[in-house]
Amino acid sequence: MLEQLKPDAVLFVGDLGEGDLKLIKDLKTISIPSAVILGNHDRGIDHTGERLRTSLSLLDDLHCGWDLKNWTSPNIAVVGARPCSAGGGFYLSSEVQAVYGSVSLTESANRIAVAAKKAPVNKPLIILAHSGPVGLGSEASSPCGRDWRLPAIDWGDKDLALAIDQIRKYRIPDLVVFGHMHHQLKRGGGNRRTFVKDKWGTLYLNAACVPRRVKDNLGNMLSHLSWVEILDNQINHISHRWFRSDTSVAYQETLFIRDEHIQ
Numbered sequence: 001m002l003e004q005l006k007p008d009a010v011l012f013v014g015d016l017g018e019g020d021l022k023l024i025k026d027l028k029t030i031s032i033p034s035a036v037i038l039g040n041h042d043r044g045i046d047h048t049g050e051r052l053r054t055s056l057s058l059l060d061d062l063h064c065g066w067d068l069k070n071w072t073s074p075n076i077a078v079v080g081a082r083p084c085s086a087g088g089g090f091y092l093s094s095e096v097q098a099v100y101g102s103v104s105l106t107e108s109a110n111r112i113a114v115a116a117k118k119a120p121v122n123k124p125l126i127i128l129a130h131s132g133p134v135g136l137g138s139e140a141s142s143p144c145g146r147d148w149r150l151p152a153i154d155w156g157d158k159d160l161a162l163a164i165d166q167i168r169k170y171r172i173p174d175l176v177v178f179g180h181m182h183h184q185l186k187r188g189g190g191n192r193r194t195f196v197k198d199k200w201g202t203l204y205l206n207a208a209c210v211p212r213r214v215k216d217n218l219g220n221m222l223s224h225l226s227w228v229e230i231l232d233n234q235i236n237h238i239s240h241r242w243f244r245s246d247t248s249v250a251y252q253e254t255l256f257i258r259d260e261h262i263q
Helices: 021-026 052-063 093-099 104-116 158-169
Strands: 010-012 034-036 068-070 075-081 125-127 177-180 195-197 203-206 213-215 221-231 234-243 247-259
Touching: 021 052, 034 052, 052 093, 068 195, 075 104, 104 158, 104 247, 177 221, 195 247, 203 234, 221 247
Parallel strands: 010 034, 075 125, 125 177, 177 203
Antiparallel strands: 068 075, 195 203, 213 221, 221 234, 234 247
16 A cells, blocks of 8 residues: 555554564565664564564664664654653663663663754654653543553653753754554543644654554445655644545544644
């Protein structure tokens, strides 16, 4: 479907599937500019880190954890946050430590901020994370709110929030895209709020629609993509879209239009 839709770029927010190497190999065949951040379900669960090393080797330059993708077509800069985050503040699994060493919270934040500082200031700056940052709300329905255990708390990443604070000293990030926290809440709690604009103007988008493929009432398969449009180097539109197999839009939830108040 991506090859048919032909977006200018694709960002993958992680949790590709418990170290599924076949899927990772498939990502390498996509001809569209792409960036990937691995999630907690991509670490391999082998404690040695061998599966994670293999995944990173296969992804090669597609993976942007703690790194910058400075594209000219499209004209955007993408900075990756901490790889394999599970949210909940700051935690490194044994697999991540086996591959990257014992990275501290402060060091992780600094790595993200240093990568962002290398981005040209005349390009939109997008941060790609698996889990969003702390600070977006502590209710179960917040973009990073814990909904599977009471009490509900902010389950975002502390290092990402610290990094964004550092980046704001010289520029405002345009967009932070993340996943991890599923749109549908546990125990029939309804749906999560998936979009926030903070007081500095940074936009936050939770793209974790699970499952991404569902059937409508007529039995037609629909595929979900979170959709972002950029015009004149500014975020112009953000929505969740469900596409039919012929790439027509079956349903769209508009989250943001520049200069208009949606939520």
